[in-house]
Amino acid sequence: MTSSNKTKQECYVIKKDAVKAFLDSLSDYTLHAPVREDETILFKEIKNTDDIIYDFSNAVKAPKDVVMPQTETMLTITKGGKDSLVVEEPESPDKSVVFGIRPCDAKGIALLDQIFYEDKQDTYYVQRRENTTIIALACNDPHRNCFCTSVGGAPNGKAGCDLLFTDIGDAYFVEVVTSKGKKLITNKKLFKSISEADKKAKNAAHKEATRKLGDALDLKNFPEKLEKMFGEEFWEKYALKCIGCGACAYMCPTCYCFDINDIDYKDVVKRVRTWDSCQFGNYTMHTSGHNPRPNKVNRVRNRVLHKFKYHVDNYNEIKCVGCGRCTTHCPVNMNLKAIIKELAEKEL
Amino acid sequence: MNEIEAAIQDKVRSLLEAEKIQFFIGYEKGSDPIHSAPCFVKEPKDVERLVWDPFCAHNLVTFIIDEKKRELPRGEEPDSRPIGLLVKGCDSKAMIQLMSENKIAREEVYIIGVCCNGVIDSTKLEKILTEKSIDFEALAESDIQVDKDSVVIKYKKEKVSIAKKRVLLDKCPDCMSPNTLVYDDLLGDSVEPADSRDYTSVEEIEALSLDKRWEFWKKLLTRCIRCSACRNICPICYCKECAVDSAHQVITPKTTYQEKANKGTWIEQTVDLPENLFFHLTRMLHMAGRCINCGECERVCPMNIPLSLLTRKLEKEVKELFGYEPGKDVDAKPLMSTFEEDDPGDFIK
């Protein structure tokens, strides 16, 4: 976990034209960074650092797949001899660096840590997580659907980050958050010491971004309130237009539900873990054919409650980072922020 | 408020007050000035939420199918009254197709038809607004209209005119059915349909070599995350159990691992190119002669995969091979459950 190896705040500046040299120097790592494919912004494995884009709002899909791939082989079973089977675990993942992740998505990964580190550690996740260094890029121009400040985040939040870059005009202000991040700063020719003016510019950028986000919602007693709302009829109002696809969950930085299947590849059987979504009807389907969440109203309610109530009960933190993707990409324009606002202000 | 909007609200109010319909499905203001969202109205007092603007893109016929799939809570009697529905010209083809497949009976739906000049693609518009550095907040009090040749945006004493083709959804510029074909009430002035369908985008792909075509689709389909938005938004995809979902299989202690591994799945949950290709081809095969090209699958795709290239190809082939146009005639037999003696068969050895 990243919280244990916090170091004293160290800061640098790196000129924008030096970033490429810095990223090129990370040749020991697999680099993931945002690229523009057609009109779509995606996090991809980078072969050529020229492809990386720096001027973007956020990627369509949260880069959580770096630590939790959509399809992951858990084990492979092959025939050893006549009556024996050989079970093999996959090789441990490469060391990787994610560059350009937004603070909200980095916080999303910190929230995933809660799930996969508590109680029992999930080996697959832990291996990837330990091998991943996260370089976040603070948000200077939030998207109109963003609401990170309402759910305990900030456009310059450090949760989950190892290094935090902030655009201050012709350079990036670099804050070292963890010792893991510090390890990347080897070339002091690229990372220069900061001046008072740099610090001011950074603070001004953060302040401006926070201002652009507007007023935060008051969600202080919201989880307790939600508990009383479980049986209410108004859930139907929100759920009726849901079409039950998985776009919101698959785009979401904090959704972590998965499904495990054994897949037959002739002489090899692979146990594969894939993403799943509570919005799919089959998600809760029992073998008997009974479905405890038969209709979309049950499913939509579950999604809201899980994020704003159940997770708060278990880990004392809201499981939403306010990236606004579920609103932006919802086929029927379901507006999570508006739903939360309406519920939080509702008189019971 | 425009005339059509007022007329919709009046009509729906009177229908709800007379308890002639269960509820009405129309559009309401969305999360920002360039989106509208589906809206379910059950009470006459909520009628004011209904809007009609150039962002009303959703094909609402989907929700009729959705409602049919809903499991009734124990003790609830099914309501025999029709459901009220706002239907654009293109969407009405879905209605006709479903009626011809006996999936929906005409009397199950009360249709308010509306003649449509075209709907705006919010993604395209957003890009243009960014180019012109027009602030979203400025658009809050705006008037956006689609007229014969262009989209006119009026806000704060400013006026911007954008060519239709640049900003409307791809299905709109060559729309052959802008006027609702089947309705109980029809609103708006009749709109002149396009002369012919424009298959340039499909022909461009056809002109590529096999390898180039494959590279094209490979890039796009690798991107697919299989969120099923395209399938779920589709008004024509109504199966309760889908071929691309894992089938239900009863597992007992005696079920062997081979049986579990080989359970009746056509498609694996893994997300990779062959599975994604399988998913999309299967969807298209099941759409052949049924897809009415409402373009919803493409609009909702969060990964921006141009699925309407596939649906347009299908439409083109079905028309060329069999002279068949889905969603045109309620009495037409579905394409795949009929045949002609002289169907093209040159591909068979």
Add this chain to the structure above:
Amino acid sequence: MSEFEPKIVAFLCKWCSSAGADLAGVSRLEYKPNVIPIRVMCSGRVDPLFVLKALKEGADGVLVSGCHPGDCHYVQGNMFARRRFIILKKLLEFVGIHPDRFQVSWVSASEGTKFTKVIDDVVESVKALGPQTKFKKVGIDE
């Protein structure tokens, strides 16, 4: 390295093509051994999904064979099949899969010779294309 031998999955209708294969067999006619025959009751039984699934499971080519138009044991099964397969063929071509990967033929029960010719042709044409990799499941081992 040995020469590439394609693997062909053939869906043969019970009444015509499968009987045609039997006739080829009892007549001691030789044809290429690359075919995995799957007997179905009618070519109309062949869902295009079968074809896609076969390609996904690693077939290099797929052949569907049924009765000649008008000869169908179920009167019109093959006529419905014809409509379905042309759409499938067009779609496969559209996404860049070679049309020879999926072939259809009409072979009657008396056409043992034609059956051997169809099989040989299919094998030859698929062999020329090389292994089918585009549609094959990721991670499937030979």
